[in-house]
Amino acid sequence: MKEETLIFYAMLCAAILLGRVPLIGPFFRVINTMVHETGHALTTLLFSGKVYKIELFSDLSGTTISSTKGKFARIIVSLIGYPFSTAMAWLMFYLLYHQQQRAVIILFTGMSLFCLIFFVRNIYGVIWLCAFIILNVAALYFLSFEIIYWIALIFSVLLLGDALASVLLLLILSIKAPRKSGDAHSLRQLTGIHEVVWSLLFAAFALWIAYDIIIKFFPKFPSLPV
Template identity: 40%
Template sequence: MSKWMLTVLFLIGSVFVTNLIPFSSFFRYLDTMIHEFGHAAATLLLSGKVMYIELYADHSGVTRSLITKPWSRIPVGLAGYMSASLFAWLLFALNGRSRQKEGLYTITLLAVISLVLFVRNGYGMMWLAGFIALNVVVLLWGNRVVMKWYYLVLAFLTLEESVSGALYILILAINRPGQAGDSTLLAQASGIPAPVWGAWFLLFALWCAKRALQCFFGKRRSRSRPGEREVGNAYAGYERR
């Protein structure tokens, strides 16, 4: 069985398992936060202005930006889904190096920046405040085992959401290309049909998921076979609907 098929099957199984975790829906907003933060960061890097970010109760979000350079709409539009996929990979890369605490500090820092600088709707601010408080509790008072499992829950939920979000936007781009969020905006900016952008988001998300799982299982193999050396495991408005 190919690694791509194994990646898809593992993600499907992971969805069923994580849905059994109490309050898992609360933590799935992390992917939305990273998605919108990616849009905001790209806007600022390209000399634009971020007006505000809103996070909604249905796990969607929106970033309103002022962009003066028409061509910059493309990299800003790409930044949301791609940032979420890359961040999921990063979380697993850090886990593979037993750096869960650094990963949790990074997550918390991005949440604080989002709350202070960008997010302005009531629901989004309440979620960020609660999420930050919970992370601080785990960082300050959680033991090593608690921190590890808490981190893995965040990592797997972020990975699942990065792929499922990209799949949803592809389906939406095929069925309703004029209402497919980032894919629609990219189509308007580039002239390339929305389904093409949706397909790109999904392929990129699956590629990042494959690399993330290689980090995860590579670590498990290296622990179970301490006498062997592992080779080849490299670490290496915009809406989310």
């Protein structure tokens, strides 16, 4: 158990470092953008709205162009992106905790297929989704159960890390340049509540989810002998 715990945290550190490697890191960090925009799209469809397109970009930004009927629906659609990413990170770690690593890869692949088939049309987005799907399918078919676990862990760590980083960046933007704060600015336009308030709510939820993941799903180091 001690060896497995050390390997887990070694892979955790490797995932964090991977996100900082030029070219490779930004490629895999688009995972969070894809999940975020999927949340907007699914919520739009839930409220019987229309999703016109999703765009994914190499700078980790993304957009979902959609329309819904009613102010309440627009508020929920704007609200859901950041919490959806952190909630999905929680689900991924829950599945990993129960040794369901194949389900993690299948979920990531399913969201990618959903975006590719129905909504993403910009060149980078299409190329990224195709490459990500091919990598995932290859992993499922050709790699061992254990290696799939580590791949799923890396993806989940990147999702959680970027979900946290994005809400903290949003908070900074909402203070320094509120009009550039994306979903928080959209929510201010819809509700009149300042961008900082929405950003703080997003950050609080993300930090709570991260804490819950660590407490529930991260392995504990064995006690040192005394």
